[in-house]
Amino acid sequence: MIDFTMIWAAIIAFGVIMYVLMDGFDLGVGILYPFAPGEESRDVMMNSVAPVWDGNETWLVLGGAGLLGAFPLVYSVLLPALYLGVFLLLAGLIFRGVAFEFRFKATPATKGYWSAAFAGGSTLAALAQGIVVGAYIQGFETENFTYVGGAFDWLTPFSVVTGIGLVLGYALLGSTWLIMKTEGDIQEWAYRVTPKLLTGVLAVFLVISFWTPLVDSFVRDRWFSNLFVIWLLPAGALLCAAMIYRAVGRRSEGLPFVATMGLFIFTYLGLLASKWPYVVPPAYTLYDAASARESQMFLLLGVLFVIPVVLGYTAWTYWVFRGKVRVGEGYH
Amino acid sequence: MEFDPLLISRIQFAFVVSFHAIFPVFTIGLASYIALLEGLHFKTGNPAWAQLSRFWTKVFAVAFGMGVVSGIVMSFQFGTNWSNFAQMSANFLGPILSYEVVTAFFLEAAFLGVLLFGRDKVPRGTHLFAAVMVALGTFISSFWILVANSWMHTPAGVEFQDGMLHVRSWAEAIFNPSFPYRFAHMALASFLTGSFVVAGVSAWYLLKGHMVEANKKALSMCLWMILFLAPAQAVMGDFHGLNTLEYQPAKVAAMEGNWETQAGAPLLLFALPDQAAQENRFELGIPKLASLILTHKADGVVPGLNEVARDEQPPVAVVFWSFRIMVGIGLAMIAVGLWGLVLRLRGRLYQPGVFHKFLPVMIAAPFIAVLAGWFTTESGRAPWLVYGMISFAEGLTPSLTGWMAMASLIGYGAVYAVVYASGGYYLWRLIQGGMTDAEPGADEAGAHPKRPMSAGGPINPAMPAAPEKGEWS
Numbered sequence: 001m002i003d004f005t006m007i008w009a010a011i012i013a014f015g016v017i018m019y020v021l022m023d024g025f026d027l028g029v030g031i032l033y034p035f036a037p038g039e040e041s042r043d044v045m046m047n048s049v050a051p052v053w054d055g056n057e058t059w060l061v062l063g064g065a066g067l068l069g070a071f072p073l074v075y076s077v078l079l080p081a082l083y084l085g086v087f088l089l090l091a092g093l094i095f096r097g098v099a100f101e102f103r104f105k106a107t108p109a110t111k112g113y114w115s116a117a118f119a120g121g122s123t124l125a126a127l128a129q130g131i132v133v134g135a136y137i138q139g140f141e142t143e144n145f146t147y148v149g150g151a152f153d154w155l156t157p158f159s160v161v162t163g164i165g166l167v168l169g170y171a172l173l174g175s176t177w178l179i180m181k182t183e184g185d186i187q188e189w190a191y192r193v194t195p196k197l198l199t200g201v202l203a204v205f206l207v208i209s210f211w212t213p214l215v216d217s218f219v220r221d222r223w224f225s226n227l228f229v230i231w232l233l234p235a236g237a238l239l240c241a242a243m244i245y246r247a248v249g250r251r252s253e254g255l256p257f258v259a260t261m262g263l264f265i266f267t268y269l270g271l272l273a274s275k276w277p278y279v280v281p282p283a284y285t286l287y288d289a290a291s292a293r294e295s296q297m298f299l300l301l302g303v304l305f306v307i308p309v310v311l312g313y314t315a316w317t318y319w320v321f322r323g324k325v326r327v328g329e330g331y332h
Numbered sequence: 333m334e335f336d337p338l339l340i341s342r343i344q345f346a347f348v349v350s351f352h353a354i355f356p357v358f359t360i361g362l363a364s365y366i367a368l369l370e371g372l373h374f375k376t377g378n379p380a381w382a383q384l385s386r387f388w389t390k391v392f393a394v395a396f397g398m399g400v401v402s403g404i405v406m407s408f409q410f411g412t413n414w415s416n417f418a419q420m421s422a423n424f425l426g427p428i429l430s431y432e433v434v435t436a437f438f439l440e441a442a443f444l445g446v447l448l449f450g451r452d453k454v455p456r457g458t459h460l461f462a463a464v465m466v467a468l469g470t471f472i473s474s475f476w477i478l479v480a481n482s483w484m485h486t487p488a489g490v491e492f493q494d495g496m497l498h499v500r501s502w503a504e505a506i507f508n509p510s511f512p513y514r515f516a517h518m519a520l521a522s523f524l525t526g527s528f529v530v531a532g533v534s535a536w537y538l539l540k541g542h543m544v545e546a547n548k549k550a551l552s553m554c555l556w557m558i559l560f561l562a563p564a565q566a567v568m569g570d571f572h573g574l575n576t577l578e579y580q581p582a583k584v585a586a587m588e589g590n591w592e593t594q595a596g597a598p599l600l601l602f603a604l605p606d607q608a609a610q611e612n613r614f615e616l617g618i619p620k621l622a623s624l625i626l627t628h629k630a631d632g633v634v635p636g637l638n639e640v641a642r643d644e645q646p647p648v649a650v651v652f653w654s655f656r657i658m659v660g661i662g663l664a665m666i667a668v669g670l671w672g673l674v675l676r677l678r679g680r681l682y683q684p685g686v687f688h689k690f691l692p693v694m695i696a697a698p699f700i701a702v703l704a705g706w707f708t709t710e711s712g713r714a715p716w717l718v719y720g721m722i723s724f725a726e727g728l729t730p731s732l733t734g735w736m737a738m739a740s741l742i743g744y745g746a747v748y749a750v751v752y753a754s755g756g757y758y759l760w761r762l763i764q765g766g767m768t769d770a771e772p773g774a775d776e777a778g779a780h781p782k783r784p785m786s787a788g789g790p791i792n793p794a795m796p797a798a799p800e801k802g803e804w805s
Contacts, residue, residue, distance in 0.1 A: 051445035060404065146415075147729075307434060314442050
């Protein structure tokens with residue numbers, strides 16, 4: 001009998017990393033926004049993500065709906081547990097989402113508010129997502145398949161560090177995206193900030209790597225048992241980091257972004273390996289959380305056909321908007 | 333002070349879904365209209381179609397953006413405030429909502445980028461294709477979300493097993509008894525909403541003498557739509573009502589304000605339902621008409637609220653009055669269609685007059701009618717989340733406390749107040765700014781070389797002032 005639960009775990013894992021990579025760079029552009037060299041650069045930065053951000057964010061909605069469809073327990077434990085954090089995440093996404101349209105409609109006197117909404121909303125959303133990662137590593141207090149913890153269990157020094165880590169990580173995706181998509185002053189500036197951001201990301205990476213096994217014996221056992229093959233994951237992440245430093249030094253335009261995506265993928269796989277097979281740590285596994293087999297199958301039938309089509313036309317839209325975004329260029 | 337998390341969660345859901353719903357209902361209709369305009373321009377090359385398409389695409393961009401961000405909120409509400417409901421119904425609702433994302437949301441989002449920003453980057457045929465895909469996406473989306481909602485009203489094809497609903501028949505669950513009616517009712521509502529907005533703005537531009545050729549065409553198209561669709565909607569609503577009578581008689585009893593099962597029930601025009609006393613005050617009705625409408629017989633028996641236990645009755649006053657608001661506006665819409673026909677037959681459709689001053693006022697009408705309709709059907713389902721299967725109280729998140737729910741309600745209230753006030757203001761400015769007559773390709777980008785990219789485009793400073801009175805003779 002085919003193990004649909006395992007297939008769904010792979011699909012959801014794929015959806016989540018797609019979201020992280022794709023919305024990651026456009027949130028990152030928002031995080032870097034206030035630090036850009038001048039108002040003209042800010043316009044170019046916004047232009048570089050305006051045609052694609054909506055599609056990128058749709059992967060988050062897929063994450064929500066897909067979890068409800070395939071692993072409802074994850075949905076019905078994590079969202080109550082993260083209740084106030086989810087509100088902050090959504091408030092951030094709302095403000096930065098409407099800023100794309102509103103900033104340009106605004107009078108000069110109020111334009112600054114929407115610039116702030118774009119930057120602040122992006123940063124808040126990234127911080128909230130990073131805190132979710134930290135809260136996930138810590139685990140959730142459950143009884144009888146229901147969350148029973150408090151309103152602020154998710155907010156700890158550890159989760160704040162992971163939150164800052166993700167803000168820096170998304171900013172790195174944003175800066176390397178700008179290296180690829182822009183030229184002149186903005187590109188110069190992006191080349192300068194990228195190594196600094198990477199150093200910050202690596203610092204948080206190290207702190208979390210030492211901190212996690214100390215707070216979580218399950219993770220410690222996973223990494224220090226005989227499963228040496230998983231050490232290839234952090235090794236891959238560090239290799240990607242080295243590639244970014246080198247590629248920026250050599251003024252490569254595409255490689256820094258690709259290597260940053262690699263850094264994210266290896267880190268993400270390392271996180272999954274730490275918790276496997278628990279999806280609602282510390283109590284419930286994939287199989288505890290799975291929906292009914294007939295539901296998994298019904299959804300799988302469609303998704304197997306539709307997701308390749310979605311990837312196809314998404315790739316096509318990126319191709320339509322390929323190349324450098326220039327100062328003063330509107331896509332109209 | 334203690335807050336009741338159940339009550340606050342219900343208010344919060346009503347609040348966020350109401351603010352969300354007004355955008356899709358507009359953009360579904362408008363997306364089809366834009367695709368039609370693009371198609372007409374592609375075929376005829378008449379620049380008037382391009383002017384209209386460009387202008388309404390700008391409006392669409394702002395409205396769609398607000399719909400998207402408020403929609404993201406919706407996809408998490410089930411989990412944050414109604415996690416038991418989410419868990420119990422996940423085997424059906426999870427796949428349905430996931431299908432909505434993969435078949436509709438991605439389609440809309442990806443092709444919207446090309447529709448808004450790709451006009452000069454892709455061939456004209458491809459741009460038209462993108463417009464059609466966006467319109468198709470909005471329809472597919474409404475299909476799935478109305479499947480989910482209809483199933484909550486008339487659940488079918490499922491059974492409880494270990495505290496979770498399991499799907500026994502996907503066909504029965506998806507094409508549940510109220511779905512075809514609700515889907516048709518909402519599709520018509522979307523087209524009517526789009527028609528009334530475009531008609532109102534076109535009439536206002538005609539009053540101002542702005543872009544007369546294009547706006548004549550738009551006004552004429554919309555009034556044809558209203559003339560046929562408004563009566564069709566009344567007929568559709570009647571079918572939907574009969575379906576509700578069959579499956580949710582308590583809701584119909586509340587809509588009619590009918591406390592006792594009776595033959596020859598009157599149609600109440602006015603009443604103040606008093607739930608505590610289980611009776612109406614100040615009743616004013618037309619004898620036997622409710623029976624005639626609902627059973628097609630003057631002495632037909634209409635079920636009353638006395639057949640439902642008191643704690644399973646919906647809030648009668650809310651259902652009763654929101655239903656009347658919806659029907660009243662629906663009748664006004666039919667009247668507008670006929671008024672337009674009379675003017676057209678007399679050859680005065682494009683002569684600015686009272687009709688053209690009234691149409692802009694009617695822009696608000698479809699939105700109010702849609703919200704009133706949703707209040708009728710959703711309040712009428714109370715106290716059930718899934719009718720007869722899962723109650724509000726059973727569906728609530730167990731760990732949710734009153735102050736948490738209150739904090740997020742205030743938070744959403746504050747965020748939406750800022751975002752929607754701004755959005756409404758910018759839409760108003762966009763419409764006030766008027767249409768531009770630029771040819772596709774010869775974009776206004778050259779005139780504003782440093783502007784950032786925004787699908788809504790710039791506010792046109794060249795909008796002429798209203799002509800003085802007397803110029804219209």
